[in-house]
Amino acid sequence: MIELNHVFYTYQKTPVLSNLSLSINPGEFTAILGPSGVGKSTLVRLISNLITPQQGTIRINNRYLIQSDVLMSKKERRSATEPIGMIFQNFNLFPHLNVLNNLTLSPNLNHEDRNEVNKRALKLLEDFQLSEKSMAFPDELSGGQRQRVAIARSLMLNPEILLIDEATSALDPERKAEFMAILQELNRKGMTIVLITHDHDLAKTYARRIITLASGSVLHDTSLES
């Protein structure tokens, strides 16, 4: 579960998020909509601990990530974001590592059993039809392949919540549909999906809840479940 309460975020003296409050329940497929500059990416960056709000509270699965007027340690904040995985617009694969190493780097650095990590990575690559590309480097992959590597990499840490920051905007319709099908499948298995997008049609087609932002706070919060 993700909870934001009375969150304010200012960037270089410009207010981006103003008194934003929302909560996302486990297992939801939520799209965050809004025009460019409204604070959608800021929202996911706050949730994933990439930036810090000036005010407000953020909780993830009942653990505080940010508490008003309470200084939290880096360790506490990092611990709160453990359930979270994120996929970026440009995927941000590590260009100097092959596909397999992109997937296994984080678990190996966190001292997980190397054999298990490798097995898990190879299984994910098989699930995403990337087995033959395990030794390829990101610049040798097509856009669709990079997209699947990015998803596989984030799944290596067994996240409960997946944040997707405009990752579909640069994709052609076929790749977009492929990507969204993967997200739907993950959601069916219980993963909470938060999709940042400016594409209304995409949101209506795949999400079960749409939160529209405007002027730094929630304008509409619509459930699409019948």
Place this chain on the structure above:
Amino acid sequence: MSYLLSITPYILEGFKTTFLVFAVTLLVSLPLAIILATTSLHAPRPVKRLLSLYTWVMRGTPLILQLYVIVFGLPLLIPGFFTRQAIIGACLTFILNYTAYFIEIFKGGLITIDPGQWEAASTLHISRFNTYSRIIMPQMIRNSLYALSNECISLVKDTSLVTVVGIGEIFRNAKEIMNRDLKIQALFIVAIVYLLFTFIVIQVFKAIEARLRMERKSL
């Protein structure tokens, strides 16, 4: 031909010093510059300013001037400060000078790294230290390889400057022979030695680049 063969051993005797200055400078400056360039990213402003001042002074003044100041000038300015041998002062000067250039090269390599790499590492719960060492630094070094090779070639040639502080190396030995015999053939031998040395440096960097490309293809 017999003349050339007779003067070559003495000239090559000076190559030991040439190589010593080159090797010591590289072995100390490169790791130092890597550390300073990466830590300067998130260092407090006063530290960044100090580093900028240092690189400005080192790159803004001639190496020959720096050699004079450190080898001859510092012992006069600072009581008790001395370099037992000029070679130590010369190596120190080269280290200070080339560290500054390498810092700027590595900073250039850092700037070209997509900021998203940091964000990806953070969301994958990779620690700051591991982000630097496993993600940022390898990319920084790869991005800097071409500029580094140019700087190393400059270093090969700059080693000849130690002659101004009285240190015998290949160029000075050639000059002695030239002055003694009033012939310039010695300079041609020096030119050949420098050309061979720079050729080796170029080949080493080509091998590093090839190795990096092979790692991508052979796996």
